[in-house]
Amino acid sequence: MGWKQPPRTGITETTEATETGEAHADNGGVANSGVLVIKEFHQHLPESGAGPASPPPAAPRLDQVAWDRLGALFGDRPLPEGTYEAYRWAFEISGAVPPVGDSLPSGGLTEVVKDLDARQGVRPDMPLAVPFVRYLMERAATRDPGWATELAGWLAATCERTRVGPLPTPPPAERQVVLHLRLEPAQTEDRHWVRMWLHRGGFETLWESEATPLTLDEVRRELGRQLLRVERRFSETDPVACRRVDRVEFHVPFELLDVDFENWPMPIGRRGAPRGLGLIYQVAVRCPDERDGVTEALWRQKWRWYQAQSSRHPRAVHVLPDHEVSHVLGDRLQADQPPVCVLAEVSATRLQDALNAVLDAGVPIAVWRRGGPPRAARPGEGLSAALTTPGPDATGDESGIDVRRLPKLLRELRLEHADGAEDDQGWHHPLALLWDDPDCRPLSRSLS
Missing domain, CATH: 3.30.420 (Nucleotidyltransferase; domain 5)
Incomplete structure (x- = not known):
């Protein structure tokens, strides 16, 4: 049985469309199959200069054939890296207003596409699911070229069959040295x-x-x-x-x-x-020797969640006060995929126990203040307030913490407090950062 096309919810957006975008050429390190995938897909896109005599575009919905083929492509696959960015980019390209908040629809890839297909931008030639899948294809080209090839085939067939309009290239993934x-x-x-x-x-x-x-x-x-x-x-x-x-x-x-x-x-x-x-x-800092036993699987699972979700997700960060530090803290932190980041607002005497719990739970990211809480801190202050940054979707609570920006933000805070005049006046400085990406590890052989 194939998937059935979900019913329209009647949501119609009226925001002005974004029909042009700068194409980025960044194929460094992309597997050959991924490059061929993208080239083949581009051959099926219509020319952006098509004249008024072109056939009228189809309605911005996925047809039954597209849904049937997506069923085989998605299956029970977990949300891949960049899912949230792909979701938001689909709204940008189609001219639809994105929903409020920093979370994906509940469920897996199927539920995300159902949500997108129930929305309509101002472009009559662009189902929102198409740029979403296009973005996932680009991200998968290096890590999972086989799946990228399958996504490219779906895109080429769907774009040709339903007369989808021109698609800009998704922005390249940020790369750091x-x-x-x-x-x-x-x-x-x-x-x-x-x-x-x-x-x-x-x-x-x-x-x-x-x-x-x-x-x-x-x-x-x-x-x-x-x-x-x-x-x-x-x-x-x-x-x-x-x-x-x-x-x-x-x-x-x-x-x-x-x-x-x-x-x-x-x-x-x-x-x-x-x-x-x-x-x-x-x-x-990182602790490679502490990522063993069952902790390694927990660590990778949490990182996968972080890669797929918004870096401002309201559940991404857990603020840890002194009274929560106990012998079962690690078990509680590992109970679900989030949190992926712990802000340790703990005293110096509890810091070692807090960091042990972070590592036991497989939490990949943590921030703490060296020396413990500042003596001159005012009531209501803490790491959460110090690290909250404004953003287009910030809601004023912990979702205002952009986890992906933490390495840059801590450097900015060091520069702001470089004169040392306020070293003991607030939570902004001096801060330490644990940032442990399981996909970016050098060889683990002993150096001795």
Whole structure:
């Protein structure tokens, strides 16, 4: 049995359509099959300059054939990366007003398409489901080229059969250049084995302490040399793009989470002058050795939810006060896919237990204030208020926290409070960030 076309709910939008958009060419790292998929799909799109003699466009609804084929394509597949962005982009392209809030319709991909198909933009040649599937195809081209090929086939057939109008290319996924630094304790006290990688679509080994473990001060100086080397290489090989390192991620044992790497003075300024690492770059810490056992599956599951949903989803963030820290906190945090981010508004004496619970639950993102709550904090203040940023869909509560922006936001807050005059006056500074993407990990072999 095929899927039946859902009934129209009668929702009609009257916002002005967005019929043109700049096409982005960014196929770096895309599998060959993905490139061919997109090229084949484009061959079936009508010319944007079609004259008035063109046949009249069809009504903006999916037909039964499209629904039947989507059934096989979607099945029970979990929401893929970029689902929320695809949902919002469909409204932008079709000229419809998006619903209020920062959440997807309840359910899986089928329910999302049902929701879209029940809405109508001002373009009579653009069912909202078509740009949604187009966006998913672009995102799947690198991670799941087989599924991208199937989506491209559905798009080509649907666009040709129902005379869908021209579609702009979806915006490319944001790509960042990240320097990864891993520390492993050596048998010699206060020394560590070190390895550094550069990631920009793939991992490139930069440097390794082959025979001699280093002190943290020696690690700091070597990191400075590698940053200068990478930045100089970018300047020489790609001066037009002005590419540079965006973030430095420290892969450390649990015991080093209290090291304020973001405040390291780096000899990378003019004539070797020291510059604060966290003022120049985004900085995050990770605990690769803590992502084992059942925790690894929980970690990946939470990250998948984060990738598919809005980064401002009202359930994405959990604010953790002192009184919630207990021996069952990890079990409670892992009970569902959200939260994916914990704001630890806890005292210094409870911080270690809080971070242990975060890691036990597989939570990939966390923020805490080094040293615990500020002495001069006013009632009603906290990390939630400090990290809330305005946005087009912010509702004034925790949904105003944009999880995806946290690495950039913490750097902005460090710059704002760089003079140290308010170090103990509020929750904005000094902050630490755990940011642990399971899809972006260098080799896990031991460095010792």
